[in-house]
Amino acid sequence: MEYVTLSNGVKMPKLGFGVFLMNEPGEAEQAVTNALKTGYRLIDTASRYYNEEEVGAALKKSSIPREELFITTKLWFKDAGYENTKRAFEVSLEKLGLDYLDLYLIHQPFNDYYGSWRAMEELYKEGKIRAIGVSNFYPDRLKDLVMHNEIAPMIDQRETHPMNQQWEAEEWMKQDGVQLEAWSPLGRGNKEIFTNSILMKIADNHQKSVAQIILRWFMQRNIVTIPKASHVERMQENFDIFDFVLSHEEMELIKGLDQKTSIGGVLHNDPKMLDVLSQFE
């Protein structure tokens, strides 16, 4: 495994496992059990993935020491605000069966996230969370949060993949010591990405799959990422990326694929996004 060191000195695995859309009974528990067996130690869930309990059940069953795990969950925007965040945090912790979290993220830059941040700063200082951060914060919202609070987020989790590379956002993050973490690193299995001739050629060069090339590219960019895979073979394939290195030329070829666009049109600076998200409890 490769690691990044966050601004507060916490070591975080660069490759983790995401459990979004794992909602069939038993699905997330089985997937996390398989992921831990494969070697993943970073697990990324959220209160609104509705599977924290199953993630917790898998963690409890495993014999992996707690300090080797890195568990992330996220605060839903309807739970924003100082008091609500403290409550939501306790609920998540209980569902996960943990007594501290490794990373707690504000899921979206909506509602009273300033109140949330103050609550998270306190929980962090009390030692209940090892690192605090945000998700889907664009540079303007991130800068504003940094400038008007005591503690800067250690992470900003954003949609990042070869079609949406986030170079500019990452530059802003670096100025404030914020680490970029990539969601949907494989573009949700998007066909355009998986059949891209440049990625297929690079995969051929290394006798690896397109998914492995993309994930290796994240490692070499020093970006944390959390691919999701229901299929065990894919989970294992995605973990098998530490025995080869992309050349500078290959890294540049992938850089040339950037279209700066979200694959699913998930834009957190579009007012319509609030209408979409408000439909969910």
Ligand SMILES: NC(=O)c1ccc[n+]([C@@H]2O[C@H](COP(=O)([O-])OP(=O)(O)OC[C@H]3O[C@@H](n4cnc5c(N)ncnc54)[C@H](OP(=O)(O)O)[C@@H]3O)[C@@H](O)[C@H]2O)c1
């Ligand atoms: N903060 C946020 O707002 C936010 C938003 C979205 C996601 N996330 C996080 O990011 C994680 C990953 O993102 P994601 O789930 O949207 O998408 P993703 O990881 O980019 O892609 C997952 C899709 O790719 C397929 N896949 C995985 N490995 C593959 C391989 N080696 N070859 C071919 N196909 C492969 C999976 O198939 P199978 O599952 O069928 O095996 C699944 O359909 C989520 O699980 C979640 O933890 C966060």
